[in-house]
Amino acid sequence: MAELSDKSKAQILEILEKDSRTSAADIGIMLGIGEEEAAAQIRAMEEEGVICGYHTLVNWEKISEEKVVALIEVRVTPQRDMGFDKLAERIYQYEEVQAVYLMSGAYDFTVIIEGRSMKSVAQFVSSKLATIDGVLSTATHFILKTYKDEGMVMLEKEKDERIQVMP
Amino acid sequence: MRDPLSRQVQQLKPSGIRKFFDIVSEMPDAVSLGVGEPDFATPWPIREAGIHSLELAHTHYTSNAGLQELKTEIARYLKRRIGVSYDDRSEIFVTVGGSEAIDLALRAMLDPGDEVLIPQPSYVSYEPCTRLAGGAPVIIELQEKDEFRLTAAQIDAAATERTKILVLPFPNNPTGSVLRREDLEQIAEAVIRHDLYVISDEIYSELTYGETEHVSIASLPGMQERTVLINGFSKAYAMTGWRMGYAAAPERILKQMVKIHQYAIMCAPTTSQYAGVEAMRSGDADVARMRASYDQRRRYVLHELHDMGLPCFEPMGAFYVFPNISRFGMTSEDFATKLLYQEKVAVVPGTAFGDCGEGFIRISYAYSLENLKKALGRVRKFVEKLDGKTEA
Numbered sequence: 001m002a003e004l005s006d007k008s009k010a011q012i013l014e015i016l017e018k019d020s021r022t023s024a025a026d027i028g029i030m031l032g033i034g035e036e037e038a039a040a041q042i043r044a045m046e047e048e049g050v051i052c053g054y055h056t057l058v059n060w061e062k063i064s065e066e067k068v069v070a071l072i073e074v075r076v077t078p079q080r081d082m083g084f085d086k087l088a089e090r091i092y093q094y095e096e097v098q099a100v101y102l103m104s105g106a107y108d109f110t111v112i113i114e115g116r117s118m119k120s121v122a123q124f125v126s127s128k129l130a131t132i133d134g135v136l137s138t139a140t141h142f143i144l145k146t147y148k149d150e151g152m153v154m155l156e157k158e159k160d161e162r163i164q165v166m167p
Numbered sequence: 168m169r170d171p172l173s174r175q176v177q178q179l180k181p182s183g184i185r186k187f188f189d190i191v192s193e194m195p196d197a198v199s200l201g202v203g204e205p206d207f208a209t210p211w212p213i214r215e216a217g218i219h220s221l222e223l224a225h226t227h228y229t230s231n232a233g234l235q236e237l238k239t240e241i242a243r244y245l246k247r248r249i250g251v252s253y254d255d256r257s258e259i260f261v262t263v264g265g266s267e268a269i270d271l272a273l274r275a276m277l278d279p280g281d282e283v284l285i286p287q288p289s290y291v292s293y294e295p296c297t298r299l300a301g302g303a304p305v306i307i308e309l310q311e312k313d314e315f316r317l318t319a320a321q322i323d324a325a326a327t328e329r330t331k332i333l334v335l336p337f338p339n340n341p342t343g344s345v346l347r348r349e350d351l352e353q354i355a356e357a358v359i360r361h362d363l364y365v366i367s368d369e370i371y372s373e374l375t376y377g378e379t380e381h382v383s384i385a386s387l388p389g390m391q392e393r394t395v396l397i398n399g400f401s402k403a404y405a406m407t408g409w410r411m412g413y414a415a416a417p418e419r420i421l422k423q424m425v426k427i428h429q430y431a432i433m434c435a436p437t438t439s440q441y442a443g444v445e446a447m448r449s450g451d452a453d454v455a456r457m458r459a460s461y462d463q464r465r466r467y468v469l470h471e472l473h474d475m476g477l478p479c480f481e482p483m484g485a486f487y488v489f490p491n492i493s494r495f496g497m498t499s500e501d502f503a504t505k506l507l508y509q510e511k512v513a514v515v516p517g518t519a520f521g522d523c524g525e526g527f528i529r530i531s532y533a534y535s536l537e538n539l540k541k542a543l544g545r546v547r548k549f550v551e552k553l554d555g556k557t558e559a
Contacts (some may be wrong), residue, residue: 030466069519162204162206165202166202167190167290
């Protein structure tokens, strides 16, 4: 039973990852487990923190509101007893920070920052990020264009080119 | 002036529902449930392999039977998936879609007057190709009560001394029916009893659901030597436009098929063959992903049809369901035409797949959930009107 429910959990997550608005009723039908079971599993996964939230993937370039996203490479000195985690926390507490990843390789953190202009992002990096104790250096890369995000290609919807009826 | 046309070709009856297809093509805003191909694009690694082959200027003919590399991969695939060993030099060859292989198998084996058993409802080409090859089609009508499975008793009832070939189209288009091992064992006995050969069209072999695993009749004792196995890349790897199929058969039969292919076709498209090599090498995960997705939509469509009162047995293969619409007292074509005009939904009348498809329609679930919802919502409305639940 546990194995069965693990399998359906993975399938539920795959469906929701593609379209988080798919209803528990539809998921229940598609997986043959019924609405109640689907809803219960979703609820459990929300409580366990497996499902961390439901967001909307926005193509900001399509509306006039200006928005700038930058990827910052950050090199730090890990702190005694706390390693990288404490430093990461000091970074991710800021509203402007969308994501923080600990990296292997030449630098330590990748920090994704969102701002209204290049100037405001640059200002945040120089005044807030670079001044944190333990941060050795930063390198800022602005994102110029998003082609694909969260597994979705940011283009016009493809038309169904198939012949409509065919034996 | 003399009549330019062959009598035989003129006598070949055109697809009975041509008229219906023409109406659909003039209604671009119709929502379709009528396609016969995957909604997925070919997985990128396969497309990329095709592009790469063009960059390397692999733009020439291949040998008639196809790239050796590809034939080797096909032999490995057949061993892996259906447990049958074929010699990759003399028992496998690459065709332009499974449909070419169907035509070649019939032409290579039939003499005038030889009878071919064709279970229907089934794909539209077996009967005309049999006629063009000089054979005589004998239709076996599959029954809804048998879940459209072929039975050995039906073969016994239809076979005569002139019967030479049994066409075995499973998993089936349009019904979605799948044969189980025990069905195949009895069919194989009947085939041997009547000394027949089998053309096994296994183009939907990768698309079976639940516990149902595809079993090839070629894997049963004594059957490999009697079977022309036909498969292809279209349905499993979403490669319909690449036109890639293959046949695996005893050398004696295959040699004659390749001979006709050599004169009529030369070889399958070279770019497609290189893409096909990649599909066989790395495509398993993509096939599994698409299969899981079809299965979810299959359950959804079945649930909706049952809920709106369209009885339908649970199909375990392909990507079609075949609901029974006979309770409305109209022909399949009437039903499909009215549904098209009133609710702008295109389905395929069951009669497109043989006279015994009367009373059924074929619904394809190779669509996004969003599209299925929209289309099935309209079908529901149509059915409710017919049932008098809402005002027309």
